[in-house]
Amino acid sequence: MGTVTASDEGDDDGEVADTAEHSPAASGKDHAAEKPSHPWFARLYDPVMRASEEKLFPPHREYLARDLSGDVLDLGAGTGAMLPYYEDAIRSGEATVTLLEPDPHMREQAVAAARERDLDVTVSDARAESLPFPEDSFDVVVASMVFCTIPDPDAALDEAARVLRPGGEFRYLEHVAEAGWRRFAQRALAPLWRRLAGGCHLTRQTGELFTERKSFAVVDSERLHLGVFPVRPFVRGTLERRAATAELRADPSVRERVREAVAAARDRLDR
Numbered sequence: 001m002g003t004v005t006a007s008d009e010g011d012d013d014g015e016v017a018d019t020a021e022h023s024p025a026a027s028g029k030d031h032a033a034e035k036p037s038h039p040w041f042a043r044l045y046d047p048v049m050r051a052s053e054e055k056l057f058p059p060h061r062e063y064l065a066r067d068l069s070g071d072v073l074d075l076g077a078g079t080g081a082m083l084p085y086y087e088d089a090i091r092s093g094e095a096t097v098t099l100l101e102p103d104p105h106m107r108e109q110a111v112a113a114a115r116e117r118d119l120d121v122t123v124s125d126a127r128a129e130s131l132p133f134p135e136d137s138f139d140v141v142v143a144s145m146v147f148c149t150i151p152d153p154d155a156a157l158d159e160a161a162r163v164l165r166p167g168g169e170f171r172y173l174e175h176v177a178e179a180g181w182r183r184f185a186q187r188a189l190a191p192l193w194r195r196l197a198g199g200c201h202l203t204r205q206t207g208e209l210f211t212e213r214k215s216f217a218v219v220d221s222e223r224l225h226l227g228v229f230p231v232r233p234f235v236r237g238t239l240e241r242r243a244a245t246a247e248l249r250a251d252p253s254v255r256e257r258v259r260e261a262v263a264a265a266r267d268r269l270d271r
């Protein structure tokens with residue numbers, strides 16, 4: 001029998017995981033913002049997405065879940081769209097999966113989907129900007145169509161890097177800003193869209209945010225002609241968490257400071 005372990009007290013028949021020790025304060029961040037709550041968006045999400053889930057997204061969700069093993073964290077898991085793709089790895093014991101979903105209306109559906117499939121998962125109500133997990137907790141962090149909605153994507157990416165083990169993977173599928181005149185149309189639509197689509201931003205440059213982050217090496221990254229306007233195009237890719245020393249080496253400002261220190265030391269020796 002599958003068990004849904006809940007880290008929020010709202011899910012009454014799941015075992016309650018103790019996350020107090022690793023509160024947001026433990027990560028050194030204090031995001032006081034409220035958790036999202038969009039009952040209508042949650043209710044309409046699956047029916048609206050059904051055609052895309054059948055025709056557009058399967059190969060990309062398979063990409064996110066390929067050869068899955070170890071501890072996996074799904075950021076903003078929504079109604080649990082990735083569960084069918086995690087299923088084999090969970091059943092075989094190859095992977096343990098934690099679904100993070102702060103909106104209670106979405107989370108309720110993710111819990112129901114896990115129970116319906118009889119899958120063992122842990123469900124957390126935390127926000128991606130302040131993860132209630134210690135450093136080096138996960139082997140894979142998955143982000144599918146969530147960085148458009150997270151209020152502070154920068155902080156969320158830092159948190160993903162913090163909880164990933166060195167060599168661990170950050171796998172993503174995100175819709176991003178169009179180029180050219182379509183971006184103007186997206187900008188015009190953006191305020192209305194944010195209200196209708198649970199806080200979704202149409203014009204974020206999420207691909208650049210990911211690939212320019214020094215804590216990760218880019219394994220692969222591509223822009224896809226996927227989606228239906230205004231929710232297109234998409235970026236898909238994998239980043240590898242660098243070890244701390246590799247992270248320092250990749251930082252040009254650190255390299256510059258080391259070069260200056262070596263030059264200064266040589267100077268002193270020459271005198």
Ligand SMILES: C[S@@+](CC[C@H](N)C(=O)[O-])C[C@H]1O[C@@H](n2cnc3c(N)ncnc32)[C@H](O)[C@@H]1O
Nearest residue numbers: 076077078081103106127128144145146149150
């Ligand atoms: C467009 S849905 C995507 C759901 C799912 N990942 C998928 O692929 O279908 C975005 C999800 O992000 C969640 N979300 C919003 N703010 C968040 C935050 N700060 N941290 C984590 N998830 C958040 C929303 O509640 C929503 O379920």
